[in-house]
Amino acid sequence: MSVEAREPVRARHAMVVTVEQHATDVGAAVLQNGGNAVDAAVAVAFALAVTHPSAGNLGGGGFMLLRMADGRTTFIDFRERAPGAASHDMYLDADRNATKDSQIGYRASGIPGTVAGMAYAHAKFGKKPWNELVQPAVDLAKNGFPVSWGLANMFTLDNIAEKLAEFPESKRIFLKGGAMLEAGDVLTQPELAATLERIRDRGADDFYHGQTAHLLAADMQEHGGLITEQDLADYKVIERRPLTGFYHGHTVVTAPPPSSGGIGILEMMGILDGTDYTRTGAGSARELHYLAEAMRRFFADRSQYMGDPEFNKVPVTELLDPHYLETLRASIQPEKATPSSEIRPGKIELVEGSHTTHYSIVDAAGNAAAVTYTLNDSFGSGVTPAKLGFLMNDEMDDFAPKPGEPNGFGLVQGEANSIAPHKTPLSSMSPTMLVRDGKLEAVLGTPGGPTIINSVLQVALNIIDFGMNAQEAVDQPRIHEQWMPDRLQAEMSFSPDTIRLLESYGYEVQLKRRIGEMAVVLVRNGWLEGAPDGRTEGTAKGF
Ligand code: GLY
DSSP states (O other): OOOOOOOOEEESSOEEEESSHHHHHHHHHHHHTTOOHHHHHHHHHHHHHHHOTTTOOSBSEEEEEEEOTTSOEEEEEOOOBOOTTOOTTTTBOTTSOBOGGGTSSGGGOOBOOHHHHHHHHHHHHOOSOHHHHHHHHHHHHHHOEEOOHHHHHHTTSTTHHHHHHTSHHHHHHHSGGGTOOOTTOEEOOHHHHHHHHHHHHHTHHHHHHSHHHHHHHHHHHHTTOOOOHHHHHHOOOEEEOOEEEEETTEEEEEOOTTBSHHHHHHHHHHHHBTBOTTTTOTTOHHHHHHHHHHHHHHHHHHHHHOSOTTTSOOOHHHHTOHHHHHHHHHTOBTTBOOOHHHHSSSOOOOOOOOOEEEEEEEOTTSOEEEEEEEOSSTTTTSOOOTTTOOOBOOGGGGSBSSTTSOOTTSOOOOGGGBOOTTOOOOBOOOOEEEEETTEEEEEEOOOOTTHHHHHHHHHHHHHHTTOOOHHHHHHSOOEEEOSSSOOEEEETTSOHHHHHHHHHTTOOEEEESOOOOOOEEEEETTEEEEEOOTTTTOEEEEO
């Protein structure tokens, strides 16, 4: 295993871990100035909307998992909802083939929830004045910040430049009019600064009822988008009870539907419990085989049963029933991959955008925030509405545009996740915490579409079952298996011998440069360990 040994960032009192240095600094400064974890989470969300435009956002949505120092937990769902004019077949052409409109352009966006989510969390749990939390983002947008190598590189990946170039405002702001931003260039965003100033001064009201709502709806109308002023005015944050389970003496507090992630983490832990999957050690082919078989079985269930709980019953209890988990466990054969076609009939392929972001925060009082939020694909729909300066999401693509059949991007899901007005698309985002003996133990999460669920699982297992510290748990190479396509993804840093053994068990292995971008805080022996993901430019700061 070619893993570099690195220590986590250690601190006694408080810790912030995000994917981007400026945002980490903003969060740490809020904590140092007496703000709590929720205040820092709000300030980081706005900062990332400036400095990490591929996923940080005002025009998207996400989930915030909170655990307060007194043990209360809650889950704030500020995910995008389908506009009122959305309909079941809205992305099908005359021949009933799925188009790319769910991924690119004005029709791809759900109603954004991020600003409402931050306002909700702040009103209920925050301590510092709202304007103080938005101001750092205003400063970053107005004064600019030097573009990092990682951000400059993002514009060169996956046809991002082509997508952004289709939309004049996006091309002007994020591509320097077509010249491309380079590392070290200073990116200033005056339109975004003006939008943030209005949010700073008028709160979420500006975004959902005020000038921003007006400008956004007008731009949508002019370009054939669906989101109206009424949709924005009707947007509601939903506070939900987190999903909680128990594994090897640890309480796992995680994301409930409309995320599939929490069910997945608990279902897979339930399958692994009672196996001796740890016997051959972390990263051994046999351990990876058991993980992959658990993943395969969960993802088969995901495809069939999961969607917005307001629209369909998601059988959480049944999926986590010990007898059911026992039958899944019993169907795993040692050292032999089960063909996915034998797990459940039907060819169902799940592919989601992999560009989201996660940050983890613990404050000096012991309050903790785990936030995963997103535009869905990297740089969302590619659309920056006129005069607003922020990118819109393409979260409508997390629905099943044509249930039962692959769309242009290979995405097939069931009727449970079909499109309907005001419905929330199924998510994989999985902000999660571990609690031991009534005390916070870990805060964790990552971007990565469906790989999120498996990455969070593996890092949690590295902590719980292999006793790793936060950085070791994050640095350990990861795999991803999602039932269909019947293929195991494995990071390149696994040894070739391990890969060959997995192939001898029957896996088709696809090597990936990286899977996930974890941000973890671990509380251990009176220290906070902050572990950013060395796979990208994550940073941790504590005091
Ligand atoms: N858009 C990625 C997710 O919600 O899973």
